[in-house]
Amino acid sequence: xxxxxxxxxxxxxxxxxxxxxxxxxxxxxxxxxxxxxxxxxxxxxxxxxxxxxxxxxxxxxxxxxxxxxxxxxxxxxxxxxxxxxxxxxxxxxxxxxxxxxxxxxxxxxxxxxxxxxxxxxxxxxxxxxxxxxxxxxxxxxxxxxxxxxxxxxxxxxxxxxxxxxxxxxxxxxxxxxxxxxxxxxxxxxxxxxxxxxxxxxxxxxxxxxxxxxxxxxxxxxxxxxxxxxxxxxxxxxxxxxxxxxxxxxxxxxxxxxxxxxxxxxxxxxxxxxxxxxxxxxxxxxxxxxxxxxxxxxxxxxxxxxxxxxxxxxxxxxxxxxxxxxxxxxxxxxxxxxxxxxxxxxxxxxxxxxxxxxxxxxxxxxxxxxxxxxxxxxxxxxxxxxxxxxxxxxxxxxxxxxxxxxxxxxxxxxxxxxxxxxxxxxxxxxxxxxxxxxxxxxxxxxxxxxxxxx
Ligand code: NAD
Numbered sequence: 001x002x003x004x005x006x007x008x009x010x011x012x013x014x015x016x017x018x019x020x021x022x023x024x025x026x027x028x029x030x031x032x033x034x035x036x037x038x039x040x041x042x043x044x045x046x047x048x049x050x051x052x053x054x055x056x057x058x059x060x061x062x063x064x065x066x067x068x069x070x071x072x073x074x075x076x077x078x079x080x081x082x083x084x085x086x087x088x089x090x091x092x093x094x095x096x097x098x099x100x101x102x103x104x105x106x107x108x109x110x111x112x113x114x115x116x117x118x119x120x121x122x123x124x125x126x127x128x129x130x131x132x133x134x135x136x137x138x139x140x141x142x143x144x145x146x147x148x149x150x151x152x153x154x155x156x157x158x159x160x161x162x163x164x165x166x167x168x169x170x171x172x173x174x175x176x177x178x179x180x181x182x183x184x185x186x187x188x189x190x191x192x193x194x195x196x197x198x199x200x201x202x203x204x205x206x207x208x209x210x211x212x213x214x215x216x217x218x219x220x221x222x223x224x225x226x227x228x229x230x231x232x233x234x235x236x237x238x239x240x241x242x243x244x245x246x247x248x249x250x251x252x253x254x255x256x257x258x259x260x261x262x263x264x265x266x267x268x269x270x271x272x273x274x275x276x277x278x279x280x281x282x283x284x285x286x287x288x289x290x291x292x293x294x295x296x297x298x299x300x301x302x303x304x305x306x307x308x309x310x311x312x313x314x315x316x317x318x319x320x321x322x323x324x325x326x327x328x329x330x331x332x333x334x335x336x337x338x339x340x341x342x343x344x345x346x347x348x349x350x351x352x353x354x355x356x357x358x359x360x361x362x363x364x365x366x367x368x369x370x371x372x373x374x375x376x377x378x379x380x381x382x383x384x385x386x387x388x389x390x391x392x393x394x395x396x397x398x399x400x401x402x403x404x405x406x407x408x409x410x411x412x413x414x415x416x417x418x419x420x421x422x423x424x425x426x427x428x429x430x431x432x433x434x435x436x437x438x439x440x441x442x443x444x445x446x447x448x449x450x451x452x453x
Contacts, residue, residue, distance in 0.1 A: 001169075004161055005176045008104045008131040011158035018101055018129040020079060024072050026126050026160070030119075031068045033154045034061060040146055041115065048114070048140035049309075051236070052275035059236065060115040063391065067120055070393050070410055071127035078414045079129070088453045092430050098421040101129030102203070103179030105417060108170060108193065110184040110207075111137035111281055112239040112331075118147060121182045121205075122160070124413025130180070131159050135173060137185075138166040139281055178202050180417055184241075185209075186329075187354075187402050194405075205406035205416045207241075208399050209329045212358035212378070213350050214244035214386060217343070217368050218252050222260060225362035225384065230264040232360075232386025234313045237270075237278045238333035239285075242358040244386050245329060246319070246336040248346050254339050258317060261335070262300040265313045270333075272310040279309040280332060286311060289332040292325040299337070321349055343368055347375050355379075355401030360386045379403050 016022055034041065038061065045051045045060070079099050086095045105125045109118035118136045125132045134151070136144040148162040155161075163169060174181075174196035183193045184207040197204045214229055216222070233244050249257045269276045280286045286309050293302060293314065301314030311333050319325060319336035326336060340346035350359075359378040363369050369383055379399035382389045389395050390409075398407025408416045434443050434450075 001163065001172055001176055004133060004157065004163070005104055005178070007158045008133065008161070011156070012101075012103050012131045017126075017131050017159055020076055023075060023126055023129055026155070027068050027072050027123065029154060030123065030126070031065060033150050034064060034119075037146075037150055040150075041143075044142035044146040045114065045140065047142045049279040049281050050275075051278045054275065055236070055278070056115075060113055063116055064119050064123065066391075067123045067393065067409070067413075071123055071414070074411070075127045075414065078127070078411055086424070089450050090424060090426070092427040094425050096423055096425070098423060099128070099414075099418045100421055102417055102419055103130060105130045105132050105180040105182060106173060106176075106178045107132060107134045108173075108181070108183045108185065109134070109136040110186075110241075111139035112236060112241065114140045114143035115147070117184045117207075121184070121408060121413070121416075124408050125180070125182070125417045126160070128414050128417035130417050132161070133173070133178075134160070134162045135165065135170055136162065138164065138169075180204075182408075182416065183207065190404070205398070205408060206404045207397075207406075207408075208357070208402065208404040209241050209331065210356040210399065210403035211245040211326070211329050211353055212242060212356040212360070212381075213376075214247045214360040215343075215346070215362060215368075215372060216247055216249045216253070216257055217361070217363040217365060218250040219364050219368075220362040220384070221364065222253060222256065226257065226260040226264050228385050229360070229362070230261055230268060232388075233335050234265065234268070234270045234277070234333050235387065237280060237311060238313075238335075239278070239281060239331055240387065241331075242380075242387050242390060243331075244335075244358075244360055245356070246326065246338060248338050248340050248350070251339045251341050254317075254337070258299055258315065258337065261315055261337075265300065265315070270313045272305065272308065272312075277310075277313075280311050281309075283309070285332065289330070289334060292330065292332075292334055294323065294325070297323075301333075321352070343371060347372065350376055355399070355403055357399045357403035358382075358386075358389075377401065379407075 042053045082097045084095045086093045107121045122132050151162045177200045181197045182205045187208045190206040190208045297316045299315045299317040301312040303312035313333045316336045355377045357379040359381040361372045393410030396407035396412035397409040398404050
């Protein structure tokens with residue numbers, strides 16, 4: 001590992017990765033490698049957790065292709081030196097900001113969207129002119145292997161390399177000195193990464209998780225709200241960092257909501273016999289989820305096929321904030337339904353939990369919408385939808401508080417892997433004596449005047 005980092009640093013110092021043409025060429029190559037190997041990528045992810053070709057395209061590859069196209073199109077302008085105005089105090093001068101790459105970057109991926117969460121940050125790092133060491137999650141082993149193979153066959157390891165492995169290998173990696181660490185995963189491991197990064201004062205982006213609430217208010221378009229909520233919840237069998245974790249439903253529409261939610265799960269065919277649904281990633285997660293179920297509170301679902309790691313989409317009702325299912329991020333196909341009467345009380349309850357990665361509000365009421373948007377701090381979210389904010393590259397994606405530090409996607413991704421160097425360029429034809437010896441009352445008066453301009 002030391003050798004890889006050392007070689008990458010030498011490559012970075014040669015200035016090659018900083019060249020705009022080089023960045024574009026590598027991104028084009030990455031896109032064509034992914035496109036030409038879609039079949040292998042589909043097979044690998046299917047063998048890991050039975051994710052279909054349709055879902056793999058929609059939730060992984062399409063986002064990566066879009067990211068690459070956007071970066072190729074815009075990185076020239078993102079990387080350009082930007083002129084900013086100069087204050088009178090500094091006259092005569094001009095001021096500008098030079099974006100520069102950080103250097104050797106470590107990217108650590110999570111398992112739930114193994115391609116997207118490993119490759120999207122790599123795209124941003126390359127676009128910003130860095131070298132990349134990618135450590136995908138070891139849990140979906142086939143996807144980890146295929147990424148390692150495709151990247152090592154097509155890229156110079158001094159520029160872009162994959163290190164496979166789990167806790168042990170990541171711990172070793174974290175002992176090296178990087179110029180940036182980008183981590184996606186749990187809050188608990190995020191803390192370990194942050195601590196390791198602190199030793200070298202390495203900047204981090206931490207893309208973490210949390211319990212993301214959804215509000216179904218009494219005056220929403222219930223039909224479309226249920227449709228979008230159920231899709232976002234059970235997509236990838238709930239193993240989505242920005243899935244609505246639990247739903248706060250107004251008491252007056254609770255029964256109607258439950259019935260419609262159940263009908264929608266059936267209609268969407270989130271069932272194991274077809275390709276609309278995926279497995280739970282491994283036994284540990286299956287057992288963890290199983291423990292969150294309370295038989296008497298199951299309104300719909302609850303069917304388990306342990307051997308095939310099939311966990312039926314499950315709706316739990318009469319849930320309270322004291323229940324086990326509300327003590328941790330669910331990260332699986334269980335939807336707890338909590339009812340509320342007063343929106344202020346509901347917001348207060350949500351705010352007692354750590355700041356979530358996402359928040360969703362379904363409403364036609366502007367006042368309620370604004371109340372939720374202003375009173376709850378969350379990473380990013382949507383009004384009258386779930387999950388889809390991830391698909392707009394103009395919206396920086398990331399958490400706040402325990403759900404993360406920093407953000408990426410589009411220009412924000414470029415910025416996450418860049419340093420903005422600020423420069424004041426002075427001219428020499430004029431030098432006011434104000435700041436120089438001797439100090440005087442009249443000079444101070446002038447300074448006080450000038451500072452206001
Ligand atoms: P995780 O924290 O268990 O693992 C993430 C990465 O850390 C993996 O690559 C793993 O190999 C590595 N790792 C595990 N133990 C380690 C240790 N002790 N030291 C160093 N590295 C270690 O997370 P996960 O189970 O892969 O993913 C689930 C979590 O990630 C959920 O909380 C979810 O919300 C979050 N997540 C967040 C986002 C986001 O964009 N914010 C996206 C996906 C997942």
